[in-house]
Structure formats: C-alpha cells, structure tokens
Amino acid sequence: MLAAGLLHGAPSPAQAQGLPNLGDTEREELSPVMERKLGEQIMRQIKRNRDYLDDMPVQEYLNDLGNNLLSTRPEARGEAQYDFFFFAVRDPMLNAFALPGGFIGVHSGLVLAAQNESELASVMAHEIGHVAQRHIARMLGKQRQDMLIPLAGMILGALAASSSPDAGIGIMMGSQGLAMQRQLNFSREAEREADRIGLDILRDAGYETTGMINFFGRLQQATRGYNDTMPAYLRSHPLTSERIADIEARTRDLRYRQRADGLDLPVIQARMRVLQANSGQGLVEAEQAFRRQVQQNTRTSLVAGNYGLAMVALRQGDTAKAQTYIDAARTVLKDGAPKKGNLALTSLAIEVRLAARQTQEAVAEAEVARKQFPISRGIVRQYADALLAAGRTDDAVNFLRDQTAIYRSEPELFDRLAKGYAEQGRQALQHMALAEGYALRGSLPAALDQLSIARRAPDASFYDQSIIDAREREFKERRLEELKQEKEGL
Incomplete structure (x- = not known):
C-alpha cells in the first residue's frame, strides 16, 4: 500500500500526554525537543535491524544531497534547527519515510529506480516537507480525543516498514484502532502539503521540478493494479494521479530548467545494487547488469559499470580483479578531466587495498583521500583502519583521540580507538x-x-x-x- 506514495512518520507515543503545552492544540502533545528525542530512540532500533544500510558512501551521498536541498531553505529545519539525517534501508519497494525530528529513510529500490538526481531529490524534498511542517506532532493533536499508541507500536511499525510496508502499516493500524480513519484523512492533507513544500525546495535548490512529476508517474504505473484493488479508506496517501495533477498545475508556469547530473548517483546506484543483493543469484544478476552497462561505452556507464564489477569482485574475495576494475574506472575519470574525484570510488579503492592486506598502499590512498575529501567522515574511519592495519598504532590512537574530541557523536570512532588502546595494552x-x-x-x-x-x-x-x-x-x-x-x- 505505501509503495503507491511515500510513507511519512508514524504516530507518536502515549507518554507524550505529559509533555509541555506549546500553546497550539495541534502541537501540545509533542515539543520539537521531544520529537527529536523520539526520533533518536526509533533510529537506535532501526540501526539494529539487519536491513539498515550502515554504509558510509551511501550515507554520505544521501546526506550531501539532503543538505544541499536544505541549504536553500534553512527554515525547513524548524525552530529546533534539526540536524537532519538521511539513511537507506535494504528493500526493493519504491518507498521513503520520515521519522520524528529530522530522520529520513529511503528504500534501496527507490534509489535504484531514480533515472536522474532530480527524481531522487524530489522524493527527499517531499519527506523534508513532512518534517518541516511537523506532521507527526500535528497528527498527535488530531489523535488527542481518539487513541494514542504506545512507543512500542511506533517502533515496530517503523522497523516493519523498513522491510515490508504492508507489515508496517498493519502494526500501526493495530495500534491505533478506531483512530485510523481520522488519521488517514489528515495524512491526505499532509501529503499534499509535503508535495507543495518539497516542490519549492526542489526548485530553489536548482533541480528539475519535472523530476517529481516523472517519478510519481512511474510510481503510478508500477502500482496501478495494486491501487485498483485497495479500499479507498485504507489508502494512507492520496491517489498518485491527483498528486501529479496538483504538481503539474503548480509547475505549469515555471521556466523549464535542465540540470546536468554528475557521476555520483550512477556510482551509488551501482554500489546499492550490490548491497541489495542478498543471494548468490542476486550477485550474478548484478554482475550481468554491470557488464551490459560497460558495453554501452559512455563515460557514465563505464565508470558506474566498472565500479559495480569491482564491488562484485570484492564481494567474491577477488581483490586483484576488483583493483583492475577500479583502475579502469579511474582511467575514464582521468580522461574526462573531472573537477573533482568520486568519493564512493575513492572509498572503494581504500576498501580493496585493505581487503588485499596492502596496508601501506591503503594508508597512501587514505592520506590522499583525506586531502581530496576533507569533510568525509567515512574517509576518516578508513584512514584510521589503514593506520591500524599497517601497525601504526600510535599514529592511529593520536588521530582518533583528536577525532573523538571533535566529533563526539560517532560510536564507530570510539570502537576504533578502543582497538588501538587494546593493541597498546x-x-x-x-x-x-x-x-x-x-x-x-x-x-x-x-x-x-x-x-x-x-x-x-x-x-x-x-x-x-x-x-x-x-x-x-x-x-x-x-x-x-x-x-x-x-x-x-x-
């Protein structure tokens, strides 16, 4: 059901009744600060789920894209100035969802289905719209005279939705009881509002507004038969055709803007295709797709296809073959005289060196990468891994002590620091x-x-x-x- 549209946040917990009154009947159940805390609590549960993609190149790509959208509309962060976090879950369904407090998840299937960056950005902008308008807190106001669900129901619904939208909504429905109809009615209004806000964000950030129309059109095609058999009162999102018509009306007088995409999305899609493959057959199919991509012989297809083949080879334990494919992708990049390198490709090169136990080469790759991508947290972790693998324990500990002093919210850094201390005794x-x-x-x-x-x-x-x-x-x-x-x- 939720694949027909975009899943936004689930309702909020019963214990919110005791939270401060903010003076607005639709907001008094949940303050922005408590909304963030609730989102953090749900995220801790989601991160323990096996389908949560704890992958730094994917995370950094999604967060760079999301923060680029937010940079044009800083007010979307709300009065609490939410530090948004964008993440991916392994699921072939075309879906995305927003959680309380600025946490936005996208399904791997949705990223793979996007034909350009504007389409993916349109989905993320829509979800930002849900958070910016505080639809979850406002939903609590609608529920106040009905029923409020316990926190457990909310977490279970969010977790189930990450692997099965049907299961997720089923759990949420069971938790809400008689409040469902009022909630779905509110949800339709929220979806239209998120579309409007998202469209403004998309336009101001320089993406093609047609991306939203095109993507919703394909969603409509992909789920047409499913929607036709679904009772109207259970549709938690408005009909896709209605939303497309509304967006078309809003964009009719806008000047068409064409945006040239780089290589970031195709490379991340190649990476995600491999990460989504949960069987040997899935890996074989991914490899075949990458070989067909290379045969297209365009700059984009050569880089993304060779990247994907390198990922497959690494998954199969053939680091020499993986290195060959990385070298091929880098040759194409160099011939194309790019203004900057590709973060995901650079990260994979370090990963392959570490897997091949070429520790000195891994350190050298990571040192260059740190200068090329100074704000990448994933490269920071790989640099520490390379130092530890190369036996440069003291250097690794000193580096990690500095990093944990500056970035105190990254448990992965403390894990590596603990490993360094252990090696030092x-x-x-x-x-x-x-x-x-x-x-x-x-x-x-x-x-x-x-x-x-x-x-x-x-x-x-x-x-x-x-x-x-x-x-x-x-x-x-x-x-x-x-x-x-x-x-x-x-």
Whole structure:
C-alpha cells in the first residue's frame, strides 16, 4: 500500500500526554525537543535491524544531497534547527519515510529506480516537507480525543516498514484502532502539503521540478493494479494521479530548467545494487547488469559499470580483479578531466587495498583521500583502519583521540580507538572508549559494564578513575530517566 506514495512518520507515543503545552492544540502533545528525542530512540532500533544500510558512501551521498536541498531553505529545519539525517534501508519497494525530528529513510529500490538526481531529490524534498511542517506532532493533536499508541507500536511499525510496508502499516493500524480513519484523512492533507513544500525546495535548490512529476508517474504505473484493488479508506496517501495533477498545475508556469547530473548517483546506484543483493543469484544478476552497462561505452556507464564489477569482485574475495576494475574506472575519470574525484570510488579503492592486506598502499590512498575529501567522515574511519592495519598504532590512537574530541557523536570512532588502546595494552582506556561507543548507541547497561571493567583495570590512573566516576554518574542518571519513561509510556 505505501509503495503507491511515500510513507511519512508514524504516530507518536502515549507518554507524550505529559509533555509541555506549546500553546497550539495541534502541537501540545509533542515539543520539537521531544520529537527529536523520539526520533533518536526509533533510529537506535532501526540501526539494529539487519536491513539498515550502515554504509558510509551511501550515507554520505544521501546526506550531501539532503543538505544541499536544505541549504536553500534553512527554515525547513524548524525552530529546533534539526540536524537532519538521511539513511537507506535494504528493500526493493519504491518507498521513503520520515521519522520524528529530522530522520529520513529511503528504500534501496527507490534509489535504484531514480533515472536522474532530480527524481531522487524530489522524493527527499517531499519527506523534508513532512518534517518541516511537523506532521507527526500535528497528527498527535488530531489523535488527542481518539487513541494514542504506545512507543512500542511506533517502533515496530517503523522497523516493519523498513522491510515490508504492508507489515508496517498493519502494526500501526493495530495500534491505533478506531483512530485510523481520522488519521488517514489528515495524512491526505499532509501529503499534499509535503508535495507543495518539497516542490519549492526542489526548485530553489536548482533541480528539475519535472523530476517529481516523472517519478510519481512511474510510481503510478508500477502500482496501478495494486491501487485498483485497495479500499479507498485504507489508502494512507492520496491517489498518485491527483498528486501529479496538483504538481503539474503548480509547475505549469515555471521556466523549464535542465540540470546536468554528475557521476555520483550512477556510482551509488551501482554500489546499492550490490548491497541489495542478498543471494548468490542476486550477485550474478548484478554482475550481468554491470557488464551490459560497460558495453554501452559512455563515460557514465563505464565508470558506474566498472565500479559495480569491482564491488562484485570484492564481494567474491577477488581483490586483484576488483583493483583492475577500479583502475579502469579511474582511467575514464582521468580522461574526462573531472573537477573533482568520486568519493564512493575513492572509498572503494581504500576498501580493496585493505581487503588485499596492502596496508601501506591503503594508508597512501587514505592520506590522499583525506586531502581530496576533507569533510568525509567515512574517509576518516578508513584512514584510521589503514593506520591500524599497517601497525601504526600510535599514529592511529593520536588521530582518533583528536577525532573523538571533535566529533563526539560517532560510536564507530570510539570502537576504533578502543582497538588501538587494546593493541597498546592500555586496558582502562580501552574499556572507557568501549563504554562511550555503547552509550552513543543507546546501550547504557553495556556502557556501565565497560566502566566497571575499566575501574578494575590495573593501569587505571587516578585521572582515569575521576573520568570513570563522572561518566558513571551521568550514564546512571540517563538510565534512570529511560526506565522512568518506559514505565510511564509502556
């Protein structure tokens, strides 16, 4: 059902009844700050799901695209100035969804179906529209005199939707009971509003507004038979034809703008095709598709096709063949005299070097990449991995200490720092770093366990003990607050 349109956030929890009144009957159930906290809690659950694509090149591409859209409309971040996070889930369905507080997910099938960047951007702009208009908080206002679902129902619905939209909406329906009809009516209004906001964002960011019309048209074709058999009152999104007509009316007088895409989307699509393949047959089919792509002999098809073949070879453990394909893609890039390199291709080159145990080459690749892509967090992690793999433990630890001091919200950095401390034999610091990683992932009991181990470590200094005491107090307070919220809400 949800593949016919775009899935936006699920309803919010019953415990929100005790939150501050903001003076608006449609917003008093959920403040922007609590909306963000709720989104973070749901994301911690989603990240544990096997279909969550924890892949840095994909994440960085989606977040670069999303933040480019937001840069033209900073007010879309709302009064709480949400730091949006865009992510992907492994699912062939054409779908996307927004969660509370600025978290936006897209299905891998949707990314693969996009024929250009404007089409993908149109979907993401639509979801930004949902968040900007705070549709989830407003939905709570609509529900207040009906029923409110518990947090568990919301999380289960979001998780199920990441792998099966039908299952997701089924869980949400079971949680809502008699409030469903009112909620769906509101949802239709929200979808139109998100379309309007998204179209404005798309236009201002320099993308083709026809991208939204074209993509919705293909959605309509792909789901026509499915929609025709669906009861109207269960359609949580307006008919695609209605939305297309509305968008066409809004764009009729706009000047047509053609946008030349780069290589980023085709390369990410190649990567995602391999990541989505969950069987040997799927990998074989992906390889065949990449070979056909290379045969097209255009600059884009040569780079993306060779990239995909390198991904397949790496998945099969043939690092020499993977390196050959990477070299072929890089040759095409060089001949095309690009203004900048391709982040995903550069990242894959480092990945192949590490897999081949060519550690010195991996360090050299990563050092060049850090200068070429100075804000890439994925390259930072790969540089640390290369230093550790090359036995340059002290350099890795010093680098990671600096990184964790600046970027304290990345548990992956603390994991690598813990590995470095372990290789140095610094037990207390190892377990303190592990504690930080667990805490950032929301696993406070595990974080407290690691602090207890660190406290008993023979090399724990007086200074270490002081830090352990402070962090332990903070984690315990946060854990008590969590237990209180669980008790009140569930």
